[in-house]
Amino acid sequence: MTQSYHKSARQWALRALTRRMHTTHEIRAALSRRRFEDDVVGSVMDELGRQGYIDDLHFTRVWVSSRSSHQLHGRLRLLRDLRQKGIPDDMAESVIRDLLPDEEEAAIAIKAAEKKLRSMRSIGKSIGKAAGRAAGRATGAKCREALYRHLRSRGFTAQAIRLAMAGLKFEEDPS
DSSP, X not given: OHHHHHHHHXXXXXXXXXXXXXXXXXXXXXXXXXXOOHHHHHHHHHHHHHTTSOOHHHHHHHHHHHHHHTSOOOHHHHHHHHXXXXXXXXXXXXXXXXXXXXXXXXXXXXXXXXXXXXXXHHHHHHTOHHHHHHHHSOBHHHXXXXXXXXXXXXXXXHHHHHHHHHTSOOBOOOO
16 A cells, blocks of 8 residues: 555656656645655655756756846845745855855846846837936936845845945936
C-alpha cells in the first residue's frame, strides 16, 4: 500500500519538475497539499534530492540570474521572493551577493528606469498634446518620485536607485 503511494507521489513530483524547476519547499508543500503522508513525502524528497532532480542552490542561482536580468528585479525583491519559495536566507543572500554585485544591480536599475521612462512618455503622448509634452520629457520632482517608487517596487536598494537616478537626465520644471 505504501509502495503505491510512494510511486504516485514520485510520479506527481517528477511531472511537476518537468514543467519547471521547483524548490524543495515547493514540492514538499505540494505533496502535502495532495494529502500524501509525511513519511511518503520525506522518502520521495530524499530520493529526488539524491538523484539531483531537486537542488535548491542550483535553483537559486538560475532564478536570481533570470529575474535580475530579464524581469529587472533588484536584490530586495529577489530575497523576498526566494524566502516565499522556502530558500534559506543565508543561501539566498550568498547567491544574490555573488551574482548581483552593487555595480550590476545599479546597471539593472538603470535599465528598469529607462524602460519606465519610455512607458511614461508613450502614455503621455497618447493622452493628449499637453500631457505628451510634460511626459515626453523627464521633468522635475513628480517624474523623479514616480521613478523612485517604481524602482523601490522592483526591489532595488536605495544605493542602486541613487546610482540609477544619477545616470538619467531630467529637465527641470519651468517655474
